[in-house]
Amino acid sequence: MYNNILTSQEDGITKITINRPSKLNALNKETIQELHAAFRVADLDAATKAIIVTGSGEKAFVAGADISEFADFSVSEGGKLAEKGQELLFDFVANLSTPVIAAVNGFALGGGLELAMAAHFRIASDNAKMGLPEVSLGVIPGYGGTQRLPQLVGKGRAMEMIMTAGMIDANQAMQYGLVNHVTTQEELLPLAEKLAGKIMRNSSVAIAAAIKSVNAAFEDGVNGFKVEIEQFGNCFGTEDFKEGTTAFLEKRKADFPGK
Structure with missing residues (x-):
């Protein structure tokens, strides 16, 4: 190939x-x-x-x-x-x-x-x-x-x-x-x-959001803190967040769907 x-x-x-x-x-x-x-x-x-x-x-x-x-x-x-x-x-x-x-x-x-x-x-x-x-x-x-x-x-x-x-x-x-x-x-x-x-082992959706947020700090004219706030908020709408928090509260290992 x-x-x-x-x-x-x-x-x-x-x-x-x-x-x-x-x-x-x-x-x-x-x-x-x-x-x-x-x-x-x-x-x-x-x-x-x-x-x-x-x-x-x-x-x-x-x-x-x-x-x-x-x-x-x-x-x-x-x-x-x-x-x-x-x-x-x-x-x-x-x-x-x-x-x-x-x-x-x-x-x-x-x-x-x-x-x-x-x-x-x-x-x-x-x-x-x-x-x-x-x-x-x-x-x-x-x-x-x-x-x-x-x-x-x-x-x-x-x-x-x-x-x-x-x-x-x-x-x-x-x-x-x-x-x-x-x-x-x-x-x-x-x-x-x-x-x-x-x-x-961690949430791939959260990792993608973290990459975007960290990179924002190095972009001209972009407020990295604002990007972080937005990405943080977005995480709350994901299945990974529901699974991660539920697993934590149930004292078990999270099985992230990656969505």
Whole structure:
């Protein structure tokens, strides 16, 4: 079905693996398109309660964008490349109502780090290296990197990472708050699945509302508190709320219908 990615669905988890090992899983136009399609399918699938995105092999999550594709672009073509990419993949993933965990299994550079940052949170293997090397090519991050990195690590650290084009290792990324957990390569996917399992015990409707509310804080001209109030109110009209509160009062485990 796909040329550059692999997908599998098991026990409520859809796993999306970028599979271009000879190119260190670099993002080309076709891969971005395929990722959009795979995330969309997973998000619309009622059986999928969490999504894990990772790279194939042990060297790279995604080692960047495929530079050969846009080396000769004009100003307007460059602008369109960033706009289309953000819309199709990076903003799309950030705003999905299904939780997305990035399991960073090696190099996450440029567009690769931007994809990991678009996920709702990140975990990394201890050999992971992260960075935005774009200024070393005479360009800047164009898939949301200049916006999401400061949100996650703070302005000063983001400026240093972007301006030096340097890489940080997994432990530094954890210290910066860029990743939530660091583990061995062998334990990376099991940990991602364990975290997904914890998420899946809760109301998927409430989680979607929480994602929307948290994201609102980072949108210009949007009052995040108002979005939270609205989403909180909406929860009261859901079957999940009725089940969750009833189960609590009856001292039993909730069995959420996801509606």
